[in-house]
Amino acid sequence: MANKMKINLLDLQRQSAIIKDELLNKISMTIDNCDFISGSSVSELEMQLKKYTNSEHVITCGNGTDALQIALMSIENSSNNYVICPSFTFVSTAEVIPLSNCIPYFVDVEKDSFNIDPSQIRIAAENILKMGGNLVAIISVDLYGRPCEYADISSIANEHNCLHISDCAQSFGAKYNQLSVLSIADISTTSFFPTKPLGCYGDGGAIFTNQVDTANIMRSIAVHGKGTNKYDNVRIGMNSRLDTMQAHVLIEKMKLIESEILLRQEVATKYITQVENKSILPSTRKDLLSAWAQFTLTVDDEYTRDKLKSYLGKFDIPTGIYYPAPLSEQAPYKSFPRLECKNSLALSKTVLSLPMSPYLGDQEIAFISDKINSFFK
Known part of the structure; x- marks a missing residue:
C-alpha cells in the first residue's frame, strides 16, 4: 500500500x-x-x-x-x-x-x-x-x-x-x-x-x-x-x-441528497468494519440514521489523540477536532449558569474526526484504516 x-x-x-x-x-x-x-x-x-x-x-x-x-x-x-x-x-x-x-x-x-x-x-x-x-x-x-x-x-x-x-x-x-x-x-x-x-x-x-x-x-x-x-x-x-x-x-x-446519504452510510460502515480498535469507533443504533457529517473517533486521552493526529498527518491524512473546548469553559460564556460538563470536557480532549465524504473511495478508506490500525499495534 x-x-x-x-x-x-x-x-x-x-x-x-x-x-x-x-x-x-x-x-x-x-x-x-x-x-x-x-x-x-x-x-x-x-x-x-x-x-x-x-x-x-x-x-x-x-x-x-x-x-x-x-x-x-x-x-x-x-x-x-x-x-x-x-x-x-x-x-x-x-x-x-x-x-x-x-x-x-x-x-x-x-x-x-x-x-x-x-x-x-x-x-x-x-x-x-x-x-x-x-x-x-x-x-x-x-x-x-x-x-x-x-x-x-x-x-x-x-x-x-x-x-x-x-x-x-x-x-x-x-x-x-x-x-x-x-x-x-x-x-x-x-x-x-x-x-x-x-x-x-x-x-x-x-x-x-x-x-x-x-x-x-x-x-x-x-x-x-x-x-x-x-x-x-x-x-x-x-x-x-x-x-x-x-x-x-x-x-x-x-437531486443527489438521497444517494449521498446512502453513500455516507456505506463509508461509515467500511470504517467500522476495517478499523480494528472497536473501542474508539462511534456508536450506532438501528432506530437512528446518521447523516455522518463527520466520522469521529474517541480515544483514551488527549496525548493519544494528538499523537494519532500527528501520525496520520505524516501520511497526508487530514483530521479535524470538533471541538477543542466546551463552550461553558470559554471566556464569553463562563458567567452563565451550567451543570458540571465532565463529558464535554473529556470529549474535547479525545475526539478526532476522519475524512468523510459520500465520494470517499474504497482505496482511501482502506488506506486511512490501515494507518489507524498500524498506530494502535
Whole structure:
C-alpha cells in the first residue's frame, strides 16, 4: 500500500463535477434575468425542502446561525428567559441565546452519542424553576449528524411548556425512527454551509416548523419584521435571506441528497468494519440514521489523540477536532449558569474526526484504516 495518498477531509470537488454544467446554466439565466434576491428558485427550494422533510413550513434564511436566532426571536421577550443547550457544540448554538435576550444554561452531553443528555436537561429545568426563571426553550444538537434523543427531549419540553428547538446544522438527511429530524421538534434549523450534508456555495440556512403562527412570525422576522409589505414593520426583525444563486446550488444538490446519504452510510460502515480498535469507533443504533457529517473517533486521552493526529498527518491524512473546548469553559460564556460538563470536557480532549465524504473511495478508506490500525499495534 502507498505511503501517502491525496485525501481531503471534506471533499467537495467530486460532487461539484456532477452538478457544474447544469448549475452554470442556471446561474447564467439568473444573471440575464437579474433575479438575484428572493427569486422564484428560492420558493422552489422551500417547496422541495418541505416535501423532503415532511414539514408544513420552511423559511430559508442567510445562514444556520440566523436560523437559530430567528427561532429564538419568535419567543415572547422577557428579561428572565432561559434556554438550555449543550456545552459540547459549535458556538452558534449558544451565541444566539444572549443575542436574543435570553440566558443560556449549559448542560453536559452523553459520551457515547455526543448529544445533549436528557437527564441533565431535567436537572437544569428544575434549577431554573427554583431560581424563579422562565424556561422558554431547549436547544438540542444532532452532533456529527447523529440524531439526539428526540422523544425524551420533546417530552421534557412539553412538561415545562417550552419549545424544543433542534439544531440540525449537521444532520440534514438524518432520521429518527424513520422520521426526518427536521420534522420532529417544535422548530428545527439547518445550515447550508458548504461542508454540511446539504451545502451551498456560500452561506445559507433554513427553519422548519409545523406551526403556522410561528412560521408567519419567523418569516416576518427574517425580512426586517415586515407585515403586509416590506415598509410595514410590525416587529423587530433582521435581514436574513437566501439569495437566488445559492438556491440554484441547493436545488441541484437536492437531486443527489438521497444517494449521498446512502453513500455516507456505506463509508461509515467500511470504517467500522476495517478499523480494528472497536473501542474508539462511534456508536450506532438501528432506530437512528446518521447523516455522518463527520466520522469521529474517541480515544483514551488527549496525548493519544494528538499523537494519532500527528501520525496520520505524516501520511497526508487530514483530521479535524470538533471541538477543542466546551463552550461553558470559554471566556464569553463562563458567567452563565451550567451543570458540571465532565463529558464535554473529556470529549474535547479525545475526539478526532476522519475524512468523510459520500465520494470517499474504497482505496482511501482502506488506506486511512490501515494507518489507524498500524498506530494502535
